[in-house]
């Protein structure tokens with residue numbers, strides 16, 4: 001607990017000139033050469049892509065992992081995702097804002113993988129909506145919501161094949177989409193965590209059906225397998 005509050009203290013009080021906060025304590029930074037160019041996870045060998053991505057053909061070009069997985073990052077994500085912890089939300093969303101503002105030099109739009117309605121009912125809040133509202137309040141990023149998600153099994157209970165099938169039945173394009181960015185714009189699909197990449201791939205595939213060609217994904221963190 002002490003370490004967590006120390007991380008929060010460092011994040012909020014060590015950034016010079018009110019700029020973007022430093023990464024929280026307990027997070028690992030690796031040079032790009034040690035990251036898989038597709039999923040963004042740490043890939044210590046000189047193999048590229050990593051063994052998990054070798055047979056994958058995702059509909060997004062690459063995934064950016066904002067914070068490599070660690071005990072501290074797992075706690076941060078759980079506090080955000082299951083407890084709507086304010087400071088965890090700020091730390092994670094500020095990482096996202098920092099990444100987009102420092103690396104993207106031309107117009108882009110964001111869409112967020114919608115939460116499972118079953119999990120929203122269980123927790124009493126929608127963590128995807130929390131991200132969206134935070135970005136709306138703090139930035140002028142363009143956010144659009146082309147997806148509908150109906151109730152269904154949680155992804156974490158399923159294997160890869162079952163996840164893909166589950167998502168096909170669960171997430172689909174809305175019949176009427178209020179805002180659609182220009183087709184030549186870069187689209188970032190945002191999700192909390194990358195494990196198999198199924199949710200991000202499914203949403204990216206739906207975006208290609210809308211005519212988008214430059215689709216990237218961003219996740220707060222990434223795991224090889226298992227659940228949060």
Ligand SMILES: [Zn+2]
Pocket residue numbers: 036037038039040041049050051052053
């Ligand atoms: Zn990979």
